[in-house]
Amino acid sequence: MTSPFDFSLSRRRLLTAMGAGTALATTFPAFGLAAPTKKIVVIGGGMAGATVAKYLRLWSNKTVDVTIVEPSTTYVSNIMSNLVVTGQYLPSLLNYNWSKLATNYGVKIVKGSVTGVSANGSGWNVNVAGLATPLSCDRVVVAPGISFDTVLDNIAQPTAVLHAWQAGPQTTQLRDLLFALPPTGTFIMSIPPAPYRCPPGPYERACVIADYLKRNKPGARIVVLDANPDVMAEPANFKNAFSTLYGNNLTYLAGRKIKFITAGTANYSGTVTVDIVGTGFTENHAGDLLNIIPAQRAGLIAQSMGLCDDTGFAPVNGVSFESTIKPGIHVIGDAAKTSLPKAGHVGNQGAKICADAILRLFANQQPYATPTANSACYSPLSNTLASWLTAVYQYERQPDSSWKYVARDQISTQTGPTEAHGASTGNFTKMSTWYKTLMTETFA
Numbered sequence: 001m002t003s004p005f006d007f008s009l010s011r012r013r014l015l016t017a018m019g020a021g022t023a024l025a026t027t028f029p030a031f032g033l034a035a036p037t038k039k040i041v042v043i044g045g046g047m048a049g050a051t052v053a054k055y056l057r058l059w060s061n062k063t064v065d066v067t068i069v070e071p072s073t074t075y076v077s078n079i080m081s082n083l084v085v086t087g088q089y090l091p092s093l094l095n096y097n098w099s100k101l102a103t104n105y106g107v108k109i110v111k112g113s114v115t116g117v118s119a120n121g122s123g124w125n126v127n128v129a130g131l132a133t134p135l136s137c138d139r140v141v142v143a144p145g146i147s148f149d150t151v152l153d154n155i156a157q158p159t160a161v162l163h164a165w166q167a168g169p170q171t172t173q174l175r176d177l178l179f180a181l182p183p184t185g186t187f188i189m190s191i192p193p194a195p196y197r198c199p200p201g202p203y204e205r206a207c208v209i210a211d212y213l214k215r216n217k218p219g220a221r222i223v224v225l226d227a228n229p230d231v232m233a234e235p236a237n238f239k240n241a242f243s244t245l246y247g248n249n250l251t252y253l254a255g256r257k258i259k260f261i262t263a264g265t266a267n268y269s270g271t272v273t274v275d276i277v278g279t280g281f282t283e284n285h286a287g288d289l290l291n292i293i294p295a296q297r298a299g300l301i302a303q304s305m306g307l308c309d310d311t312g313f314a315p316v317n318g319v320s321f322e323s324t325i326k327p328g329i330h331v332i333g334d335a336a337k338t339s340l341p342k343a344g345h346v347g348n349q350g351a352k353i354c355a356d357a358i359l360r361l362f363a364n365q366q367p368y369a370t371p372t373a374n375s376a377c378y379s380p381l382s383n384t385l386a387s388w389l390t391a392v393y394q395y396e397r398q399p400d401s402s403w404k405y406v407a408r409d410q411i412s413t414q415t416g417p418t419e420a421h422g423a424s425t426g427n428f429t430k431m432s433t434w435y436k437t438l439m440t441e442t443f444a
């Protein structure tokens with residue numbers, strides 16, 4: 001079995017990791033394209049979009065034409081951004097760009113926001129703000145990440161929330177306000193109902209903020225209001241950290257769904273009113289700094305293209321990530337509705353499955369029927385300790401004949417991801433290597 005810490009670079013290795021085995025990997029026919037060259041436009045150059053663009057070029061021997069449309073000049077990584085919030089990492093450690101995808105693989109980069117996609121014969125026209133002529137292509141890959149719900153309980157929020165759940169200016173703003181928190185202040189963070197981006201991410205943030213407060217403001221505390229019934233990822237390690245490392249300054253409350261927020265006088269201070277799920281009661285929590293992470297949906301362009309169902313995410317066929325609503329368009333990364341977690345490493349893996357499927361479809365073959373993705377994720381629990389979570393996701397037929405990705409423990413083969421047996425300083429060191437490797441694998 002492929003190690004979850006092993007970032008496969010070649011299509012042959014991916015096929016092997018997918019369970020295809022050596023025989024298939026070595027006998028798979030060379031990919032040959034009929035003229036004219038096929039064109040693909042990728043909407044969004046984040047973790048998923050950058051990966052699919054790279055691997056479409058790499059695995060087609062640069063015979064397919066791939067364009068990423070992306071409005072930003074710098075990609076700011078969400079991964080590791082919690083350590084920027086606590087001041088341990090410099091913001092520049094989150095910055096990536098697409099120049100190596102252009103020089104190493106010939107991926108074309110168009111700066112701009114996609115405003116819409118329309119059918120053009122058997123292909124598509126992709127409209128980009130500021131471009132007079134749409135980009136035409138054979139297939140579109142939509143990878144816009146997430147958008148945030150702007151209302152709570154049908155009440156417009158009194159003030160824009162500071163979520164810092166899309167790394168960028170809000171990340172450093174949250175850091176600066178954390179540094180300015182009164183010595184006996186209360187930091188409140190909320191966790192939205194699943195599915196949301198990065199299942200362990202909010203618990204990781206709660207831990208590193210509690211650690212920051214413990215070391216720098218011992219009279220201050222953090223209150224975590226979780227809309228979910230329990231810790232959603234790595235429960236043993238996070239609950240252990242909550243009770244042993246942060247028993248004195250962290251209060252974790254599950255089943256607390258935000259009803260509304262009453263703004264306070266200071267920036268992003270106020271009172272959060274929550275429903276205690278299943279009881280009919282509400283609670284008020286006053287905080288000097290509110291870090292509200294709203295519920296999430298697919299990026300707006302996926303919604304406006306009509307790719308999403310009533311969950312707000314885009315249903316796809318798991319073998320190709322092709323939309324089940326609009327064939328010919330693929331949706332990858334956090335915007336897609338699958339049983340995979342919404343995470344950067346998984347986005348990278350799903351993008352490779354999608355790239356492989358598109359190349360097979362161009363060669364008049366079927367996508368590989370039972371792909372496998374893997375995921376590894378380190379979580380800092382303090383400024384020196386980290387744990388990890390890993391899983392192999394196998395695309396499996398279910399008893400009701402549907403198909404989905406099922407997480408398998410790599411040792412016991414039981415369902416569910418595997419978490420580290422405790423946090424360690426060694427994991428904290430390896431986390432840095434893991435991060436750099438994943439980002440290099442995606443952007444270079």
Ligand SMILES: Cc1cc2nc3c(=O)[nH]c(=O)nc-3n(C[C@H](O)[C@H](O)[C@H](O)COP(=O)(O)OP(=O)(O)OC[C@H]3O[C@@H](n4cnc5c(N)ncnc54)[C@H](O)[C@@H]3O)c2cc1C
Nearest residue numbers: 044046047048078079114144145198333334342343344345
């Ligand atoms: C605090 C935090 C910590 C995290 N830690 C981890 C971790 O340790 N491990 C892990 O695996 N994952 C982690 N994640 C999750 C990870 O960051 C996301 O799952 C991942 O970034 C999703 O990739 P994506 O490509 O779908 O979206 P993104 O990476 O957000 O990329 C989307 C891109 O689409 C572009 N875009 C949007 N709309 C348009 C449009 N109309 N036209 C053109 N471009 C558009 C955006 O500008 C953006 O560049 C973390 C997330 C957070 C918030």
